[in-house]
Amino acid sequence: MNDLRILVVDDEEAVRESMAAWLEKTGYTVSLAKNGPDALAFLSREPFDLVLLDIKMPGMDGHELLREIRQHHPDTIIVMITAYGSIDSAVTAMKEGASDYLRKPFNPKDLIQLVEKLAKEKEMADEYRLARDRLAAYENKEFGDLIGCSEVMQSLFQQIEEVARADVPVLITGETGTGKELVARAIHSHSSRASGPFVAINCGAVPEQLLESELFGHERGAFTDAVKARVGRLEMADQGTLFLDEVGEISAQMQVSLLRALDEKSFFRVGGSRQVKSDFRLICATHQDVQALLKSGQMRSDFFYRISVMPMHIPPLRKRGDDIILLARRFLERFSHEINKPIEDFTPPAYRLLNRHNWSGNVRELINVIERAVMVGQGSKIDAEDLSFLGSEPATPSPGAPLREVEAKHIRQTLEDCGWNISRAAEVLEIDRGTLARHMKKHGIVKPR
Amino acid sequence: MWQVPVEHRSGCEEKPLTKRRHVEVVALGQVEELAISVAAANIQAILGLMARVVPPWSDPDYAVLPGRGQYNAIPVLKELSRQAENNTLRLGITSADLCLPFLSFVYGEAQVNGKAAVISLHRLKRGPDGKTAPSGLFLQRLAKVAIHETAHVIGMTHCRQQGCIMCFSLELEFLDALSMSFCPDCDLDRRRRVRI
Ligand SMILES: [Zn+2]
Ligand SMILES: [Zn+2]
Numbered sequence: 001m002n003d004l005r006i007l008v009v010d011d012e013e014a015v016r017e018s019m020a021a022w023l024e025k026t027g028y029t030v031s032l033a034k035n036g037p038d039a040l041a042f043l044s045r046e047p048f049d050l051v052l053l054d055i056k057m058p059g060m061d062g063h064e065l066l067r068e069i070r071q072h073h074p075d076t077i078i079v080m081i082t083a084y085g086s087i088d089s090a091v092t093a094m095k096e097g098a099s100d101y102l103r104k105p106f107n108p109k110d111l112i113q114l115v116e117k118l119a120k121e122k123e124m125a126d127e128y129r130l131a132r133d134r135l136a137a138y139e140n141k142e143f144g145d146l147i148g149c150s151e152v153m154q155s156l157f158q159q160i161e162e163v164a165r166a167d168v169p170v171l172i173t174g175e176t177g178t179g180k181e182l183v184a185r186a187i188h189s190h191s192s193r194a195s196g197p198f199v200a201i202n203c204g205a206v207p208e209q210l211l212e213s214e215l216f217g218h219e220r221g222a223f224t225d226a227v228k229a230r231v232g233r234l235e236m237a238d239q240g241t242l243f244l245d246e247v248g249e250i251s252a253q254m255q256v257s258l259l260r261a262l263d264e265k266s267f268f269r270v271g272g273s274r275q276v277k278s279d280f281r282l283i284c285a286t287h288q289d290v291q292a293l294l295k296s297g298q299m300r301s302d303f304f305y306r307i308s309v310m311p312m313h314i315p316p317l318r319k320r321g322d323d324i325i326l327l328a329r330r331f332l333e334r335f336s337h338e339i340n341k342p343i344e345d346f347t348p349p350a351y352r353l354l355n356r357h358n359w360s361g362n363v364r365e366l367i368n369v370i371e372r373a374v375m376v377g378q379g380s381k382i383d384a385e386d387l388s389f390l391g392s393e394p395a396t397p398s399p400g401a402p403l404r405e406v407e408a409k410h411i412r413q414t415l416e417d418c419g420w421n422i423s424r425a426a427e428v429l430e431i432d433r434g435t436l437a438r439h440m441k442k443h444g445i446v447k448p449r
Numbered sequence: 450m451w452q453v454p455v456e457h458r459s460g461c462e463e464k465p466l467t468k469r470r471h472v473e474v475v476a477l478g479q480v481e482e483l484a485i486s487v488a489a490a491n492i493q494a495i496l497g498l499m500a501r502v503v504p505p506w507s508d509p510d511y512a513v514l515p516g517r518g519q520y521n522a523i524p525v526l527k528e529l530s531r532q533a534e535n536n537t538l539r540l541g542i543t544s545a546d547l548c549l550p551f552l553s554f555v556y557g558e559a560q561v562n563g564k565a566a567v568i569s570l571h572r573l574k575r576g577p578d579g580k581t582a583p584s585g586l587f588l589q590r591l592a593k594v595a596i597h598e599t600a601h602v603i604g605m606t607h608c609r610q611q612g613c614i615m616c617f618s619l620e621l622e623f624l625d626a627l628s629m630s631f632c633p634d635c636d637l638d639r640r641r642r643v644r645i
Contacts, residue, residue: 014521014523014550015551017523018521018522018549021523021549022549022558024606025561025601025617026606027607102551104550104551105548105550106553107553108554108555108617108619111552
């Protein structure tokens with residue numbers, strides 16, 4: 001049972017001791033004070049949930065004490081105890097902030113109801129506090145838009161803070177969809193440049209011949225299409241952070257230009273002769289194997305060493321353990337809210353499916369999967385069936401495995417992914433139910449019980 | 450008579466045989482004998498503490514509250530616990546109407562983790578229509594209150610589990626609705642405490 005701390009303030013010993021005896025049977029903690037100063041001393045030592053306060057006391061009377069307690073312990077609930085015929089006094093006390101009053105001798109029912117009500121309220125308040133704390137703990141699992149409870153992510157969050165403090169170039173590596181730009185943004189927003197701009201460009205998405213002017217800008221007439229002068233990304237990023245995604249796509253020539261711009265904090269626009277100053281922090285990212293890029297000469301080693309003063313690696317989702325579920329729930333919450341569809345959770349088979357999936361597309365793939373599942377989901381929970389398209393990702397058979405083995409494994413996998421719904425599995429495998437049943441029999445595949 | 454168990458504790462000096470903890474059920478003034486034995490039997494059978502009836506004490510009129518005509522349960526408890534031997538708990542039963550200085554009435558009162566409890570038969574006799582309750586019903590109420598208050602003495606506190614005998618009874622109807630048993634949680638607590 002929930003513990004309620006009660007302070008009884010009464011100058012009459014008989015009342016004090018009988019109240020203590022009676023309240024003790026409720027299992028709550030009871031303290032006794034014989035006057036105002038005594039009560040205030042108690043209250044300054046420990047918090048109380050309820051003060052049962054006698055109005056008429058010699059010295060500091062109930063009203064005075066009530067005001068003192070209201071002022072210094074506003075969370076404490078005060079119930080006045082009055083003798084017969086002092087209703088006016090009780091009404092005054094209520095105006096002064098007492099929650100209620102009881103007239104001596106009161107019915108046990110009134111006291112127990114009062115105490116029970118308080119206990120229930122406290123329980124609810126405690127529950128709320130607990131939920132809030134849990135939420136706060138959950139929020140700690142987030143870093144900007146990054147979410148993760150796994151150890152690898154927690155240490156990544158720590159690293160972001162450290163990296164943010166140092167104003168040097170960062171190279172972020174990680175598979176596609178792991179959230180490299182989110183990490184770059186987090187570094188920016190935790191850095192001294194947070195009030196400056198965050199300028200991002202995906203070097204792989206811009207045609208090679210346009211990338212140079214995109215980065216450095218150009219002067220009017222620099223080339224045939226350049227009817228107007230244009231400010232490049234480097235210039236835009238002045239006093240802020242420049243994020244170059246897919247930096248492995250940049251040509252060797254451009255690597256040299258960038259290197260110079262970094263060293264001199266100034267550069268020329270394409271077709272320009274005027275030096276443009278820009279002070280930015282460079283964060284680069286790539287999903288490619290940097291060592292391979294260096295070996296093949298696609299990335300200059302001087303450029304690499306210059307941009308990777310602080311290297312960071314984002315782990316793939318499949319290596320992030322519980323994060324898959326944490327993220328899945330978070331995205332479920334978001335999408336179901338967005339389209340106003342009350343889907344609360346995943347079914348256990350759906351959880352299994354999510355946990356076992358390879359997630360080669362990482363968080364981005366997970367987001368797409370959950371969004372799609374929320375769209376197609378019919379019940380209050382996302383079921384394995386709603387995630388059946390996950391099963392279509394080809395299982396990677398070990399090289400050289402016998403066909404028979406691969407077939408059995410694939411069938412079993414598909415069945416599991418479809419929650420052992422034979423019709424659905426047959427559909428996914430593009431065979432009819434009868435054929436699937438025959439294959440199951442041949443391989444001795446049965447639904448686990 | 451109850452068995453006197455032989456207890457030897459290694460490492461301790463040889464002690465005289467210790468009597469097992471038990472409850473003395475005592476009438477305070479004029480109380481029907483049947484009520485006393487029913488209380489004792491139920492404490493032993495349901496609470497699981499040895500109980501025996503001892504000769505009656507005089508009416509606790511020292512506890513009368515002036516102006517109210519009721520008996521304050523606190524001085525009665527003090528008197529009952531006075532000079533109670535080790536391992537002896539006392540349950541007093543009175544026909545007088547019990548109350549506390551701040552409460553209009555109580556069916557019974559007890560010292561939590563103490564020595565004594567006292568119960569009043571005064572209100573238990575009331576029937577639904579204001580007449581006297583049938584004897585069976587009255588004895589059942591008495592047994593419940595006796596078990597409940599004695600359970601407080603061994604340290605048990607109120608329970609919110611519906612029907613559990615450790616629920617606080619506001620009214621007789623509520624008392625009548627209680628079962629003569631402990632809920633699983635309370636029963637675990639009871640066993641733990643009775644074994645001590
Ligand atoms: Zn009780
Ligand atoms: Zn109970």
